[in-house]
Amino acid sequence: MTPIGIDDIELATTHHVVRLDDFAEVNGTDPNKFRLGLGQDEFSFPAPDEDIVTMAAAAAAPIIERSGTEGIRTMLFATESGTDQSKAAGMAVHSLLELPSQMRIIEVKEACYSATAALQAAVGIVTRSPGQRVLVIASDVARYELDTAGEPTQGAGAVAMLVSANPRLLEIEPVSGLNSADVDDFWRPNDSTTAIVDGALSVTAYLDSLTGAWNDLQTQDGPGIDEIDRILYHQPFTKMAKKAQVHLAGLTGAVLDTEIVAGAQTASASDPRDTGLAASTLYNRRLGNSYTASLYAGLCSLLDHDSDLAGRRIGLFSYGSGSVGEFFTARVVPGYEQHSHRETVTAALDARVPLSIDEYRALHATELPSAEDVSTPKVTAGPFRFAGVTGRARVYERS
Ligand code: COA
Numbered sequence: 272m273t274p275i276g277i278d279d280i281e282l283a284t285t286h287h288v289v290r291l292d293d294f295a296e297v298n299g300t301d302p303n304k305f306r307l308g309l310g311q312d313e314f315s316f317p318a319p320d321e322d323i324v325t326m327a328a329a330a331a332a333p334i335i336e337r338s339g340t341e342g343i344r345t346m347l348f349a350t351e352s353g354t355d356q357s358k359a360a361g362m363a364v365h366s367l368l369e370l371p372s373q374m375r376i377i378e379v380k381e382a383c384y385s386a387t388a389a390l391q392a393a394v395g396i397v398t399r400s401p402g403q404r405v406l407v408i409a410s411d412v413a414r415y416e417l418d419t420a421g422e423p424t425q426g427a428g429a430v431a432m433l434v435s436a437n438p439r440l441l442e443i444e445p446v447s448g449l450n451s452a453d454v455d456d457f458w459r460p461n462d463s464t465t466a467i468v469d470g471a472l473s474v475t476a477y478l479d480s481l482t483g484a485w486n487d488l489q490t491q492d493g494p495g496i497d498e499i500d501r502i503l504y505h506q507p508f509t510k511m512a513k514k515a516q517v518h519l520a521g522l523t524g525a526v527l528d529t530e531i532v533a534g535a536q537t538a539s540a541s542d543p544r545d546t547g548l549a550a551s552t553l554y555n556r557r558l559g560n561s562y563t564a565s566l567y568a569g570l571c572s573l574l575d576h577d578s579d580l581a582g583r584r585i586g587l588f589s590y591g592s593g594s595v596g597e598f599f600t601a602r603v604v605p606g607y608e609q610h611s612h613r614e615t616v617t618a619a620l621d622a623r624v625p626l627s628i629d630e631y632r633a634l635h636a637t638e639l640p641s642a643e644d645v646s647t648p649k650v651t652a653g654p655f656r657f658a659g660v661t662g663r664a665r666v667y668e669r670s
Pocket residue numbers: 301303304305307308309420421422424468469470471473474477507508511592
């Protein structure tokens with residue numbers, strides 16, 4: 272069978288960053304609450320002229336520059352933070368990147384899970400037409416109310432992936448474990464720019480979903496825990512990946528690494544297996560939550576920081592509140608390390624402009640007027656910008 276999977280991947284984020292040490296100082300909180308308790312150091316925050324479209328276009332542009340548009344007839348845009356109730360955000364990306372007219376473009380939604388549904392749909396399209404390639408983009412701005420428990424776990428980022436036959440990075444395997452349950456752990460009503468979350472429930476709902484998806488993977492004759500070399504989890508905050516790993520170890524009886532900080536694992540009589548937990552959390556510690564993009568930012572981090580992945584099987588657990596969980600597996604293609612973006616991603620994270628807590632709170636509170644034309648200030652140093660609203664339509668341009 273022709274292998275199908277991720278041929279190219281890129282991560283993009285925002286112009287600004289909020290440092291959780293600054294946040295802790297202003298709030299009178301112990302900084303270790305964030306560094307160790309949540310496993311977060313910083314979070315990306317959009318400038319007034321940035322949003323899910325500008326990040327998505329910035330992530331997809333280098334992929335298109337490298338491999339052109341031939342065979343790309345579909346773009347699937349996964350997001351929780353859509354900018355319109357009707358028009359897919361991908362239409363603006365299509366225009367900014369000057370993609371061909373002969374394409375179908377849609378937006379998909381299910382909290383932090385939808386990028387995985389998009390990825391599986393892309394695999395299905397390429398299975399039917401192996402000459403086609405599908406652009407899958409996950410892009411989100413994670414926003415909670417100020418002064419809530421979720422606030423320090425905000426963040427923003429986009430991951431663009433090109434799905435093709437004979438991919439150069441990851442071959443996606445056919446079996447998935449699935450789990451859906453109607454639960455109000457996190458949602459965002461149509462009139463709200465911030466999510467409503469029952470934090471404690473969202474953690475247990477995530478772990479219950481992991482149980483259901485893992486058990487289903489076994490029922491579907493998917494690989495057992497000893498046949499999976501690395502494990503990636505959705506990371507709303509990176510400590511959640513540790514909680515998930517402890518949970519999966521309990522479910523399977525396997526002895527797995529549970530430290531999210533590299534080198535922190537203590538040796539014991541039964542040394543845990545290195546499943547890449549620390550390597551997969553490096554980018555998300557700095558991005559914050561990027562909802563649909565978070566699992567795939569974890570994938571970028573693993574591919575860029577683990578030099579021993581060739582031929583290895585990765586297990587990926589995707590979770591979206593509400594809720595859907597999916598546990599699927601993929602094989603890393605030898606030669607993957609030649610496509611590392613470690614230097615560019617690290618440079619982009621380092622280049623973000625820090626906001627003081629006062630500046631961040633003022634930006635967070637800024638809302639676009641809903642009925643008037645508005646121009647946004649030129650702030651972002653990224654390649655694309657959200658220029659404002661004209662006649663209630665959002666306008667984008669190259670910077
Ligand atoms: N040093 C080290 N760790 C500390 C600490 C300190 N000074 N102070 C607190 N902590 C630890 C706590 O022990 C706790 O660890 P644990 O999770 O292993 O028990 C952790 O920090 C979190 O603190 P806690 O007070 O329990 O929770 P919180 O009020 O910070 O809320 C969430 C945590 C996840 C509920 C909150 O961030 C949230 O609502 N996030 C959005 C929803 C979300 O991401 N859900 C995840 C599933 S989708």
